[in-house]
Amino acid sequence: MRRFVTVAWLIMRKDLTVEARSRELLFTTLFFAMSIVLVFAFGFVRDGRPVENAAAGILWIAIAFAGTLALGRTFERERYHDVLHALLLAPVDRPAIYVGKLLGILALLATVEAIVVPLIALMFQAPLFRHPLLIVALLALGTTGFAAVGTLFAAMLVRARSRDVLLPVLLYPITIPVIIAGVRGTAALLQPEADPAMARMWIGMLGFFDVVFITLSLWTFEPVMTE
C-alpha cells in the first residue's frame, strides 16, 4: 500500500512539475472556465439581477467544460513521446499510475475552482460562501467523480485518433448523475433560505458515485491500458 501511494505521489508530482513549467493546461482551462462564466453572466444577469438558480448550473457547467478540456490533455504528455509505455513497463501497480494522473488533474481543477467560484459569487451575487464547508464538500466530491471517470476514459482513448471528439461523447452521459447532484446540492445552498440538509443528501450521493466510479476505474485501468 505504501508503494502504491508513493508511485501515485511520484506521478502527480511529475505532472505538477511539468505543468508548473509550461502552465499550458492551467492557463487554457482557467481562461475557458472564466470565459464561460462571463458569457453566461451577460445572458443571465439583467439590470444587476441574476436569473434564479443560474449560478449553480453555471458553476458546474464551467467545471465540466474546463474539466473536459484538461482531461483531454492529461495523457498527451505521455502519448507524444511514448512515455506511456515506459510507465507501463515500470515495476509498479498500474492502477497507481491512474491514481497519480487523477490527483494531478484534481489539483489543477482545484486551482481553477479557487478562481472561478469567487468570480461566480461576484458576477451572480451568489452566496457561495454562506456554508463554506458544504460548498467545498460538494465541489471536492463532484470534481473527483467527474475526473475519476474522465481520467479513465482519457487513458482508454489515448491511442484513438478521434479522442478529442469521443471523450465528451463518452464522458457526459456517464457523469450526468454527478453533475445533477452537484447542481442540486449547490442550488440548495444558494436559495434565499438555504437548505443544508438537502445539500448533505446530495453530498452523500456524490460520495457514493465517487466510490463506485473510482472502484470501477481501479479495476479496469490495467486491462484498458494493455494492448
Add this chain to the structure above:
Amino acid sequence: MSSAGPSTATLHDAAIDFDQLELSEVSKYFGRRRALARVTFACRAGEVVALLGPNGAGKSTVLGLAATIIQPSAGEIRYGDHLAAQAGAPLRSQIGMLAHELQLYPELTARENLEFFAALSGLDEARARAAAALDWAGLGDRADDLVGGFSRGMRQRVAMERALLHDPRLLLLDEPFTGLDERSSAALAERLSGLRARDRIILLTTHDFDAAEAIVDRAVLLRGGRIAGMATSGGSLRERYRASLRDEVEGAR
C-alpha cells in the same frame, strides 16, 4: 567506460529472475492486420541477439511483446519458467527497454527524468543513481538541462541510462545506435559487451550492421512478420543479412 552497472537493489524483493526469454508460436494481430505470424526463437543469458529485417517486418512488435506492454494474439512468451501474465510487476522489474521513441519527458531535465524513473522502479538513492547514470552517459555537465533541448544522440544516451537504471536481466533495444556519433556507438558497444559478460539477455533491433557486428552473437531475420532463415556463416553481418534477404525473396518467387 567500464561495464559495471548499478547494484540491483529494488523494492521488489520477490523480483523474478530468469536465464532465458523464449517466444513460442507467437502471433500478433492489430485489428485485421497481421504483424507477426508464429514467431519462435529464444535468447539466453549472456547472449546478444539481433532482430534484423526490413521496415515493417515486426521487429518492434517483438520487442513490445517481450516487454509485456503488448499481449500476443496467440502463442506464449516465457521468461525462464514464468509467463508474463502471471508475473506482473516483479517480472517488469527485470526488463529494461530502449524504444525507438525515447520515452523521456522533454519538459524535465535529464536528472529529473532519471530520478523519476529510478523512484518508479523503487530504487534506493534515486538522486545518486541518476547522477551516476548521467556520468556514464557523459552528460554529467548537462544534468540540469531540459531534455527537450538535447540532440537526438544525447536523448538516446539518457534513454539508454533509463533502461539500465535498475540493472535489468533482459534488455530490449530498438535501434540503439541511432543518432549516436562514432565514439558514443563504440562506448555503447563496449557497454553491451560488459552486460553480456554479466549474463544479461540482450535483444536488439538494428540497421547499423557495422556498429552491431562486434557484439551480436546471433541474428534472427524477420520478414513480413515471419521468421526467415539467416545465414550463420559467410561474411560480415551485413553480407549475411543481404544474402539471407535475397534468398528469401528468390525463394518466394
